[in-house]
Amino acid sequence: MKIAVIGAKGLPPKQGGIEHYCAEVYPRMVAQGHSVDLFARSSYAQSPWLNSYKFQGVRVIPLPDCQVKGVDAFMTSAIGAIATALKNYDIVHFHALGPSLFTRLARIHLSTKIVVTCHGLDWQRAKWGNFSTRLIQMGEKEAVNFAHGLIVVSEALKSYFLQTYGRETIYIPNAPANYAQSDPNFTYGTSIGLTQGRYILFLGRLVPEKRPDLLVEAFSRLKPDGWKLVLAGGISDTKAFTSKLLEKVANHRNIVFAGELRGPRLWEIVRGAGLFVLPSDLEGLPLALLEAMREGIPVLASNIAPHQQLIAEERGMLFEAGSTDSCIRSLNWLIAHPDEMKLMAENAQKYVLQNYSWEQICTEHLKVYKTLLNDSEPIVSLPKFRTS
Incomplete structure (x- = not known):
């Protein structure tokens, strides 16, 4: 499969749950023979525009960003969504609700399937002003309307989308990082x-x-x-x-x-x-x-x-x-x-x-992708992870 990823700031991960999530999931997909392009912010990647590089097999493509609070994420995501139209990806996967504002842009290829992962209701976060909050809420609605598969990382989010929109979602949780050896002498x-x-x-x-x-x-x-x-x-x-x-x-x-x-x-x-x-x-x-x-x-x-x-x-x-x-x-x-x-x-x-296993999470993502590519209808359920 050819997979594009939009919404992460970049790789390798520095600060941010989404970046760590992508660093765990997508290299595992590459190791199984899939192709992954991750569209990043050039300021985060510290690399010139379009000067792509590899992170554990994932091709990271830095895009322009203006480094203005509330604008940079939307700008990079919009450019990334447009860029997917230049290449016929099998899957375009958006992470977070703000970037999902551009899901309909990525549907220009009818064969491409759109996946959105909601990691949290970002419009509730204090850092966003009124304008950015409204854009994120619009992104939430676009995700509900235009994503072929909508993934959530908690049962609470699953309940939210069902109660608010009547939209069934797929529950795939996060998993912890595997810590390496640290100093035993503290x-x-x-x-x-x-x-x-x-x-x-x-x-x-x-x-x-x-x-x-x-x-x-x-x-x-x-x-x-x-x-x-x-x-x-x-x-x-x-x-x-x-x-x-x-x-x-x-x-x-x-x-x-x-x-x-x-x-x-x-x-x-x-x-x-x-x-x-x-x-x-x-x-x-x-x-x-x-x-x-x-x-x-x-x-x-x-x-x-x-x-x-x-x-x-x-x-x-x-x-x-x-x-x-x-x-x-x-x-x-x-x-x-x-x-x-x-x-x-x-x-x-x-x-x-x-x-909570990254191997299992990667497997469940690939199940979502393959199910979507074999079926024109949105998917609403997969074998569930335990929640208690």
Whole structure:
């Protein structure tokens, strides 16, 4: 099959769940003999326009982008959709709702099948202004109307599209990255003042919907003896929010801002954590949470639907989304009950290893593609992944 991918910023992945998702799925497809072209933003790829290069067999094609918040993603996606018309792809796969605004452009070849993956309801994110939010909502409707196959990464998203549009979708979840070896001596962690097993970790972009501010407030009020809080993540398009947050923690001796971590340092800090906390108000199916669970780290998360899907049945603890008091109570209980934390972490690790595999996800994507190419009607179901 000849496959085009639109909506990822580029490869190799730096920051961003979609980029990591594409880095796992598409090289596996290439290894099975398929051809994959991924249209990228030249600023992210740090490569001149149309100066293509290979990433693990995937051809990455940098396209012009204007590096203006709320415009760059739409510009690159539009050019990518037009570019697919110059080559007769079997599949054009859009990732995220904003880029899906251009799904009808990619249908110029009647034999080409359009697939959209919704990783989350992006129009709810705080970084978007009114105009960009409306465009993303339009992209959502275009995806519903023009995608031959619509994939979602959580059961909550599946319910949303069915209830809102009467549109059946295909549930294919995310999976955690496979961490390589990290420093067993915890050298980097020690250098920033951490002790293994005695810090709480927040890992993710410092944006309002992920609620690092709530966790900072809860930790500051609880003051757990002998524990530190680590904020690890990059700055997105909400610089005012991030500046205010970092100003608040700057003089707090037990809160460490580690910045954006990658590779061995990231793996070391995740593996050394005593507790992983994700207080988000909005998620698709969070890769960072899956990775912590896979590594056997105890987890606490807000009780939004995607987190409930992952943490049900004694695999972690949930607190009331948006409630600092609920977060404090949960943190306090977990820290006081290390044996229970350990048991939940073991349950979570076993569950993730059994049910979330990139090999399986790649296989399910190829099933979607092949089914579409053999049938003119949109597909609405495939064998389901377990969700609890």
